Amino acid sequence: MIEEALILAAGKGTRMWPLTENNPKPLLPLCGKSIIEQQIFSLKNIGVKKIHILIGHRMKEISDLLGDGKKYDVEINYIVQSEQKGTGHAVSLAKNHVKGQFFCLNGDTLINEENLKLLAKNNGKIAMLITNVSDGEKFGAVKSKKGKLLSIVEKGIKGNASINAGIYLFNEKIFDSLKTIKKSIRGEIELTDALMLNEVYTVEYKGFWKDIGTPWDLLTANEFSSQYIEENIIGKIEKNVEIKGSIHLGKNSIIKSGTYIEGPIWIGENCTIGPNAYLRKGTVLCGENKVGAASEIKNSILFKGAKAPHHNYVGDSIIGKECNLGSGTKIANLRLDKKEIIVTHRGERIDTSRRKLGVIMGDNVSTGINSSINSGTIIGSDVKIGPNALVSGTFESKSLII
Secondary structure, three states, X not given: OOOEEEEEOOOOOHHHOOOOOOOOHHHOEEOXXXXXXXXHHHHHHOOOOEEEEEEOOOHHHHHHHHOOOHHHOOEEEEEEOOOOOOHHHHHHOOOOOOOOOEEEEEOOEOOOHHHHHHHHOOOOOEEEEEEEEOOOOOOEEEEEEOOEEEEEEEOOOOXXXXXXXXXXXXXXXXXXXXXXXXXXXXXXXXXXXXXXXXXXXXXXXXXXXXXXOOHHHHHHHHHHHHHHOOOEEOOEEOOOOEEEOOEEXXXXXXXXXXXXXXXXXXXXXXXXXXXOOEXXXXXXXXXXXXXXXXXXXXXXXXXXXXXXXXXXXXXXOEEOOOOEEOOOOEEOOEOOOOOOOEEEEOOEEEEOOOOEOOEEEOOOOEEXXXXXXXXXXXXXXXXXXXXXXXXXXXXXXXXXXX
């Protein structure tokens, strides 16, 4: 049994802007729990007892949430990466902390017990999970033969490709290899260079895989994870509430009369739903949210404290912490020509591969009454949007839109 694991969680997550402007990427919510907590639960469920977490950017927030691991029934040890010098450098910092065989995974990757068990069958060896994608341009393409790694090409392979899934099984040999390699052209110690010095076994990932590298990837990952929400009602449900499908309803939350819910849906603590609200499949309310009268939320994530209090429509969107939508604010999620949505993100035009995508909204955004937000819009934090405004495109933090 593999009893130790290393989670690489020191990065800044700049590709996830604006969601990571005020939040460390590993703590972004995924179906009611943070990404890193989901990873911890999966590791614990297959017998891992000690988890080493490599932290750096906004490290205190991560350690404050996870603590020593007792609440997850595991032991957590923190390793600090004060300067980011590549994934290989990150792994090398664990040399004096781990013993024997250990799982290693990127802190932004979905994992599950099934695939970890498949990887664990290679106990005593170095192994990695690989998966197939329709476009390998943004990933490290892998070539293998008869279950053994032949080469890894660092990004740029267009079309169908077998790629590195970012989940490994290592032993102490990896540290010896990392000592011998030189910095890449990017000035970093590359983990892939160290892999090529070893006999590495490749294991095909089974089922849904997602690298959460962009904000809309978080939405896609949430869609998948929400399928597994189990019925758990702790809060209060008033009379004349119609519920179809499973819901999680947290402590001190209330669903008021006249509300219609189509699960699966996750509602955190201290939320108020209704009266006469409509929540649709895949919606996640992270806590202290309000969805009020005549508001409809479809397949969206509302971070802690976000509110859609009256006459709002929110579809296929992510709404940051403490945002408030004025009465009548509507968020479109579909182009008129029904084509895939293209966004401008960090100065680059990107095809999201999603036919439905509303807004990606940072923290503490306020909208005036009857404002309209077009599909594929990205809004930074601390933005003010005036009444009756039509918002479309990408807006930096602290913008004023009138």
